[in-house]
Amino acid sequence: MNMSSKRNTYFACALTLTLLVVPGCKWFSSDACCGDDSECTTGVEHPSDGSPVVATMNNEPIITQASLEKEYQQLLQDQPQIAQMLPLLGGKEGLEERLITALADRNVLRKWVTDNKIDGQDEYQKEYDRVVATVTDMLNMKYFNKQNQVIVAEKQVKEFYDQNKESMPELLVSQGGVKAVGIKFETKADADAFIKKAKDKKNNLQAAAKEAGLANKVEDFKLVHAQSIGIAPVLRDKICAIGKCPALDVFKVDDKAYWVVKASSKEDPAYREYAQVQEQLKRFLEEKEREKVVTTQMDQLKKEYNVKIERASGQQLEQMAQLQDAEPVVEAVAQAEAEPQGQQVQAV
Numbered sequence: 001m002n003m004s005s006k007r008n009t010y011f012a013c014a015l016t017l018t019l020l021v022v023p024g025c026k027w028f029s030s031d032a033c034c035g036d037d038s039e040c041t042t043g044v045e046h047p048s049d050g051s052p053v054v055a056t057m058n059n060e061p062i063i064t065q066a067s068l069e070k071e072y073q074q075l076l077q078d079q080p081q082i083a084q085m086l087p088l089l090g091g092k093e094g095l096e097e098r099l100i101t102a103l104a105d106r107n108v109l110r111k112w113v114t115d116n117k118i119d120g121q122d123e124y125q126k127e128y129d130r131v132v133a134t135v136t137d138m139l140n141m142k143y144f145n146k147q148n149q150v151i152v153a154e155k156q157v158k159e160f161y162d163q164n165k166e167s168m169p170e171l172l173v174s175q176g177g178v179k180a181v182g183i184k185f186e187t188k189a190d191a192d193a194f195i196k197k198a199k200d201k202k203n204n205l206q207a208a209a210k211e212a213g214l215a216n217k218v219e220d221f222k223l224v225h226a227q228s229i230g231i232a233p234v235l236r237d238k239i240c241a242i243g244k245c246p247a248l249d250v251f252k253v254d255d256k257a258y259w260v261v262k263a264s265s266k267e268d269p270a271y272r273e274y275a276q277v278q279e280q281l282k283r284f285l286e287e288k289e290r291e292k293v294v295t296t297q298m299d300q301l302k303k304e305y306n307v308k309i310e311r312a313s314g315q316q317l318e319q320m321a322q323l324q325d326a327e328p329v330v331e332a333v334a335q336a337e338a339e340p341q342g343q344q345v346q347a348v
Helices: 003-020 065-078 081-089 091-115 122-146 154-164 188-200 205-211 233-240 274-304 314-341
Strands: 038-041 044-047 053-057 060-064 172-174 177-185 219-224 247-254 257-267
Touching: 044 065, 044 091, 053 065, 053 091, 060 065, 060 091, 065 081, 065 091, 081 091, 122 274, 154 274, 177 188, 177 205, 177 233, 188 205, 188 247, 188 257, 219 233, 233 247, 233 257
Parallel strands: none
Antiparallel strands: 038 044, 044 060, 053 060, 177 219, 177 257, 247 257
8 A cells, every 4th residue: 555545544534433423413313403404303413405416315314415424524724734645535525435334334333223222321421521521612612712812013023032932942053063072081181182183183182082993982973052962061051162263272161071072063043034933932922922911811700700729728738648647448348347347902
């Protein structure tokens, strides 16, 4: 199977799973629930819009051309990235074929759940209530956030970029740094003697090391910058402080570590161009500003609704901890006794 086929197969599976959980109507109601042009019984969709029938179940329509088009447009609205993949899926016709299969599977699954009374099981109902509550909370937050949109001016985005490009990894292409190699000696005298040999070799540290039989002790630090790891911090800072390259010098790390370092070049940090990250930064700043606005409004609503947080005192917390520690003992005693008996805001 080639890469394109694998990608299409993966997408088809993902599409099917997505549609299986899309809430097209009330699953377990005999009331009409799929809009004015359709009705559902036991969760199965029965569109009655008068358009040509595409699929049936027990001789009853479950997909029509109109309901298919509605689902198709909704899918593109919910997942805009699918539009870019249409050529890989055979265009609209190819996507509709996958959509028909997914919609049919969805109705089969709904009927199977009700026919086998799966939805009547306590475990199912508990999970159903939990999932509905979670989705409801997400929807509530979505609409609460929509009432608290913010506008971040382009000037703010550019200022943020300039002030944070050196500290945000997302904006950094290369740390830059000093390209260096070095060799360690235990005494300053040995280091001084070696650097003299290196200077005699026109500052060629590797050539001097080879001549002295120390080639295997030369360490290539590559580009040394402020975040470099695997190098002694003292040595790292000294190398980073080198102003002009090429340079050859002796650096003391401690009483038994003297490094002869050859810095061959220095590279400045490279950052992503502003135009490449402008939109992402704008959304990031808008989200930060909205968090502030939402937090403020939430605090106001808590006051308006007279919300009180009852925190346990230190003594109460200690008593609760003691009770928790005692629970295993209490349970063991009880068991032993029982056994004998059997809006829109402008950011500033």
